[in-house]
Amino acid sequence: MNTFVDIAVAMSGVKDDLRRHEQWIRRSAGRFCFRGLIFGVCLFWTPVSLTAGQVWWPRVVAEYPHDAGAFTQGLLIHDGKMYESTGQYGASSLRLVDLDSGRVRRKKSLKAAYFAEGIAVHQGRIYQLTWRSHLIFVYDLSSFEQIKTVPYDGEGWGLTTDGVRLILSDGTSRIRFLDPETLTVMRDIRVLDGELPVERLNELEYMNGEIWANIWYQDNIVRISPEDGHVLGYIDLSGLAEKSKRGRENVLNGIAYDAAANRLFVTGKNWSTLYEISVMAP
Numbered sequence: 001m002n003t004f005v006d007i008a009v010a011m012s013g014v015k016d017d018l019r020r021h022e023q024w025i026r027r028s029a030g031r032f033c034f035r036g037l038i039f040g041v042c043l044f045w046t047p048v049s050l051t052a053g054q055v056w057w058p059r060v061v062a063e064y065p066h067d068a069g070a071f072t073q074g075l076l077i078h079d080g081k082m083y084e085s086t087g088q089y090g091a092s093s094l095r096l097v098d099l100d101s102g103r104v105r106r107k108k109s110l111k112a113a114y115f116a117e118g119i120a121v122h123q124g125r126i127y128q129l130t131w132r133s134h135l136i137f138v139y140d141l142s143s144f145e146q147i148k149t150v151p152y153d154g155e156g157w158g159l160t161t162d163g164v165r166l167i168l169s170d171g172t173s174r175i176r177f178l179d180p181e182t183l184t185v186m187r188d189i190r191v192l193d194g195e196l197p198v199e200r201l202n203e204l205e206y207m208n209g210e211i212w213a214n215i216w217y218q219d220n221i222v223r224i225s226p227e228d229g230h231v232l233g234y235i236d237l238s239g240l241a242e243k244s245k246r247g248r249e250n251v252l253n254g255i256a257y258d259a260a261a262n263r264l265f266v267t268g269k270n271w272s273t274l275y276e277i278s279v280m281a282p
Contacts, residue, residue, distance in 0.1 A: 054233040055220075058240065058277040061263075065102030068272040070095075074119035074128070074159060074203060075254035075267065078141070082256060082265075085119040085128055092116035094128055094137075094144060099265075102274065108144040110137075118159030118203055120166055122180050127166060129156030136183060152183045158204035158213060162226065167211060169204055173197035175211065175229065189229030191222070198222055198231060205255035207264075214253050221255060221266075235279050237266060244271040 074085030084095045096106035117129035158169040166178040176188045191198045200216040211224040219241035223232040254267040267274045
């Protein structure tokens with residue numbers, strides 16, 4: 001619970017960075033306000049407990065074309081090549097995409113019964129989640145030929161890998177670490193900001209020893225410790241989202257990190273632009 005007292009704020013001369021931080025909190029979460037008889041106090045409720053300095057800000061390095069018909073559910077770069085998973089029943093696919101032009105170089109369409117979600121590359125194979133079918137499709141990375149189908153429990157939202165295990169989100173605050181061969185759960189973590197769970201974790205990326213996750217219907221990325229699930233901070237991408245959204249469902253979703261080149265890319269569902277960004281600490 002965060003409390004903002006109007007009189008105290010006016011007297012304290014809050015610094016610009018704290019004002020930005022407060023604005024971010026209010027943008028990123030639901031709120032309710034009681035303006036009553038007691039000193040004009042306004043109480044804001046938010047599902048995160050933030051301290052100054054935890055929010056990073058993006059700088060756009062470059063912009064690239066992105067297929068506005070792609071309902072992006074998964075995004076990654078492997079050996080300098082971009083792979084994308086698109087969702088929706090009847091439109092789900094696995095794609096190899098030319099980064100500079102946005103052209104689809106290879107595409108495997110899924111049957112209409114499946115809604116595709118996140119993807120990850122491990123040991124020459126690409127793994128693709130399905131939303132509610134409880135299946136992961138495993139393909140040969142170079143040909144997209146399907147090798148096998150493996151069942152798993154629960155919904156599938158985001159997928160990444162730390163090089164040893166697959167890391168899966170299911171739309172809750174839970175993240176599971178799976179054996180890539182059997183999909184057996186090796187361990188799991190709950191993502192907490194302070195004592196509050198961070199729900200609706202979506203697309204995932206593992207980078208520099210951290211898990212980065214989109215949050216469904218929020219314009220920020222949350223940085224997560226893979227050791228115990230505690231929140232390390234946030235990246236505020238509201239500026240890009242406001243520029244790119246065309247409708248309620250066209251939310252920020254898609255994080256790809258090119259570790260070899262140290263380049264970071266983000267996009268969203270049905271966005272026409274893929275952004276290369278760098279992030280700046282306050």
